[in-house]
Amino acid sequence: MAYSDKVRGIYQGQLTGIREAGLLKQERFIHSPQAADIEVEFPEGSPLKKVINMCSNNYLGLSSHPDVVKAAHEGLDTRGYGMSSVRFICGTQDIHHQLEEGVTRFLGTEDTLLFPSCMDANAGVFEAVLTKDDVIISDRLVHASLVDGIRLCSAMHDTFKHSDMGHLEEKLQLHADKRLKIVVTDGVFSMDGDTAKLDEMVALCEKYDAMILVDDSHASGFIGKTGRGTHEKCGVLGKIDVITTTFGKALGGASGGCVSGRRELVEMCRQRARPYLFSNTIAPVVVSGVLKVMDILSKSTERRDKLERNAAYWRKGLTEAGFVLKDGDTPIVPVMFFNAKLSQDFSRALYDEGIYAIGFFFPVVPQGQARIRTQISAGHETHHLDAALAAFTKVGKKFDILGKTKQDIIAKFGL
Amino acid sequence: MAEELKKVVLDYVTKEYLEDDSEPITYDTPLISGGIVDSFSMVSLKRFLENRYQIQIPDDQATPEAFDSVNKIVKLVEEFVAKKK
Numbered sequence: 001m002a003y004s005d006k007v008r009g010i011y012q013g014q015l016t017g018i019r020e021a022g023l024l025k026q027e028r029f030i031h032s033p034q035a036a037d038i039e040v041e042f043p044e045g046s047p048l049k050k051v052i053n054m055c056s057n058n059y060l061g062l063s064s065h066p067d068v069v070k071a072a073h074e075g076l077d078t079r080g081y082g083m084s085s086v087r088f089i090c091g092t093q094d095i096h097h098q099l100e101e102g103v104t105r106f107l108g109t110e111d112t113l114l115f116p117s118c119m120d121a122n123a124g125v126f127e128a129v130l131t132k133d134d135v136i137i138s139d140r141l142v143h144a145s146l147v148d149g150i151r152l153c154s155a156m157h158d159t160f161k162h163s164d165m166g167h168l169e170e171k172l173q174l175h176a177d178k179r180l181k182i183v184v185t186d187g188v189f190s191m192d193g194d195t196a197k198l199d200e201m202v203a204l205c206e207k208y209d210a211m212i213l214v215d216d217s218h219a220s221g222f223i224g225k226t227g228r229g230t231h232e233k234c235g236v237l238g239k240i241d242v243i244t245t246t247f248g249k250a251l252g253g254a255s256g257g258c259v260s261g262r263r264e265l266v267e268m269c270r271q272r273a274r275p276y277l278f279s280n281t282i283a284p285v286v287v288s289g290v291l292k293v294m295d296i297l298s299k300s301t302e303r304r305d306k307l308e309r310n311a312a313y314w315r316k317g318l319t320e321a322g323f324v325l326k327d328g329d330t331p332i333v334p335v336m337f338f339n340a341k342l343s344q345d346f347s348r349a350l351y352d353e354g355i356y357a358i359g360f361f362f363p364v365v366p367q368g369q370a371r372i373r374t375q376i377s378a379g380h381e382t383h384h385l386d387a388a389l390a391a392f393t394k395v396g397k398k399f400d401i402l403g404k405t406k407q408d409i410i411a412k413f414g415l
Numbered sequence: 416m417a418e419e420l421k422k423v424v425l426d427y428v429t430k431e432y433l434e435d436d437s438e439p440i441t442y443d444t445p446l447i448s449g450g451i452v453d454s455f456s457m458v459s460l461k462r463f464l465e466n467r468y469q470i471q472i473p474d475d476q477a478t479p480e481a482f483d484s485v486n487k488i489v490k491l492v493e494e495f496v497a498k499k500k
Contacts, residue, residue, distance in 0.1 A: 140456075150455075158459045174462055 022340065028356075033064035034253060036379040040356060052384050054357040054374045057249035059222050059331050060293075060303045061379025067296065068252055068289045075288020087114075087281050088270075095287045102294045103260055107220070107228060107245075108237045111266040114287075116279050118217050118246035118257030119145040124273030125213070125244060125259050126153035130182065135175040138184035139163065139196070143215055146184055155180075162189075165200045172208035181210035182241075187230030188218040191365050191373065193332030195223070198234035213242040217257075218332065221250035222304040222378075227297055241265065247286070252293040256282035307331055307378040310385060314376050317389040322402035324409065331376040335392070336369070338406060339413035343370035346395055353391035368415040420492060424485045427463055432456065442485040454479050464488070470495040 018024050028042040034056060039048045062068055075095065085091035100112040115121040122145040126136060134155040138146065141162045150157050158175065160168040168183065175181055183205055185196045198214065205212045216229040220243075224232025231240045242261035247254060259269050269276060282290075297303070311331040318325055318335060326334040337343040343359030350357055350372075361370035376385075396402040401409055421442055428440065432452050446452040452460070461477050464470070472495055481491050 156458055157455050158462075159456050171459065174459060174466070 022344070034058055035064050036061070036377060036381070036384050038356065042351070049351075049354070051351065051354050051356040052380075052388055054355055054376075054388055055372075056253075056375060056377065057218070058253050058377050058379060059250035059307055059375070060297075061307075061377050062250070062293055062296070062303070063253035063379075065293075065296070068292045071292035072285050072289040075291075076285045079284035079288065081285065082283060083280055086279065087276065091280055093284060093287070095284060095291060096281060099282075099287050099291055099294070100258070102291060103258055106294055106298065107243055107260050108231075109240075109243060109260040110263040112258050112260040113266050113269050113273075113276060114281050115257045115259065115273070115275055116281060117248065117255060118215065118244055119148075120275035120279065121244040121257040121259045121273075122146050122149040122215060123152060124149065124275040125242060125265075125269055126150055126155065126182075127274070128269045128272040129242075129265050130155040130180060132156075133179040135178040135181050136184055137168065137171045137175065137181065137210070139186065141189055141192070142184060142186050143190060143217070146186075146215055150184070163194070163197055165197060165204065168201065169204055169208075172204060172210055176208065181208065183210050183212045185212075185214055186218070187214045187216035187243075188223060188330050188332065190218050190332065191334065191360065191371075192326050193328040193330045193334060193373075194326070195219075195230055195233065195328070195330065198230055198236050198240070202234075202236045202239045211241040212239075213244065213261075214240050215244045217244070217246040217249055218330070220245040221293075221297055222307050223330065226301055227304040247282070247290045247293075251297075252286075252289050254286045254289055256286055256290065303378040307376065310378065310380050311376045313382070314374065314385050314389075317385065318374075318392065321389065321393045321396060322404070323392070323396065324404075324406055326371075333374045333376065334371040335374060336371050336406065336409075337401075337413075338368055338370055338410050339415060340370040342399065342401075342409070342413045343372055346399060347372055349395045349398065350391055353394060355388050355391040357388075368410075417489060417493065420489050421485060423467070424460075424464075424488050424492075427460060428452070428485065431459060440485070442489075444485070445483055446485075447479040447483050449483075452482070457482050460488070464492055468492060468496055470499060 028040050030038050030040055031048055032039040036053055038051060038053045040051055041048055079093055079095060083091040096114055100114060103112040126149045130153055132154040136150050136155050136157045138159050139162055140159045158171050160171050183201060188195050201212055219229045221227050223230050231237050242259060242265055244259050247256040259266055315333050324336040337346060340361035343361055347357060347359040357372045357374055359372050461472055465472060482488055
């Protein structure tokens with residue numbers, strides 16, 4: 001038996017270590033569609049509890065939108081369930097091509113290629129377009145999927161301090177001799193909710209003859225006046241060489257991602273990106289749903305406008321209640337607790353009050369930066385936000401952190 | 416040269432990798448094994464030293480162990496500078 005007691009013991013020891021460090025991730029079972037109001041079984045075996053969801057990526061409230069669900073049903077009926085093939089053998093339908101064209105128009109790029117996920121898009125894009133003669137210069141807080149994709153690539157990799165344009169310029173000068181240079185950043189940073197300075201980055205890339213890649217997963221559909229993304233907000237539409245993004249968040253929330261950008265780069269991904277070449281693409285039922293999402297967003301900015309209002313209302317309410325927040329103007333609003341245990345205890349107390357919001361701590365965020373990342377949705381109504389504010393305030397009073405500074409909280413609870 | 420080199424490397428590491436509120440480092444502080452510098456970010460230090468001292472450090476000698484403290488980095492750079500002469 002290969003899986004001997006010795007082998008089992010090694011893994012059990014590792015899992016015990018994770019548990020004892022308080023780092024064990026446990027799933028909570030949701031028994032309803034994804035929405036502002038959900039029914040949750042937690043801990044496992046407990047009776048279902050109705051709670052308000054304050055931590056999903058369902059920014060536009062489209063995950064369970066009736067028109068999207070209906071379109072998905074129609075796609076299932078007319079295009080079937082699966083393709084049983086990768087794209088370039090017999091796994092491409094007309095609707096895959098339609099979605100690629102729709103995303104290209106929406107993002108204002110030259111071409112688009114679908115991937116099974118944005119994780120896969122990021123895993124595949126770098127090795128497809130760069131060689132050992134090139135350099136990748138990434139923000140130090142980019143998403144883990146970009147880090148993994150960069151690791152899979154033979155190009156040299158360097159980093160710059162988070163959003164530090166002076167440091168980025170130094171790195172562009174340091175690597176001036178490289179054949180190709182590409183600067184890599186998130187559009188909106190998922191843990192802090194801040195926005196990349198894409199206007200300044202584009203100017204530096206033009207000055208130093210570098211390309212730029214933006215992962216806009218936490219922006220596509222709602223950031224910018226018409227929801228095109230961070231490049232719209234920063235006034236650099238058409239100037240981003242590669243955008244990677246997901247359909248697993250605001251754009252219906254099911255799954256799938258893409259590489260969108262310069263025609264030649266996208267074509268190189270079609271020829272060389274391994275997650276595209278060696279994996280089935282997005283299932284027809286999901287493609288049909290995303291096509292409806294694109295249709296909804298192209299007709300009206302109503303949902304992203306509501307999201308913007310909701311996020312401002314939520315941020316103002318938490319600030320007035322006396323919480324320490326990360327600065328920003330996106331629907332990602334991190335409430336800072338600094339101490340890991342406090343973030344977990346606060347999250348649990350919120351759950352008892354009917355609010356579902358998860359605490360994050362090291363290594364997901366830097367040491368001493370524990371937080372509850374709240375995420376606002378266009379699916380939230382004012383009564384949801386008011387109920388959540390009331391619960392946050394009640395629990396905040398219980399832990400006596402309202403109106404306290406970072407230093408006060410650290411002095412009371414430690415780091 | 417050793418003293419000047421030590422100061423150059425220490426200053427670079429401090430400016431490049433430490434946050435404003437970080438504890439200061441010494442010449443023997445473990446940089447990579449201590450989690451201050453990740454192996455990705457090491458590349459800028461290597462390129463900086465190569466440019467400044469006009470040397471080439473082959474990748475198989477620019478190991479995390481050889482770059483794990485200011486003193487170790489200085490030793491490595493001195494070897495390559497000596498070879499150049």
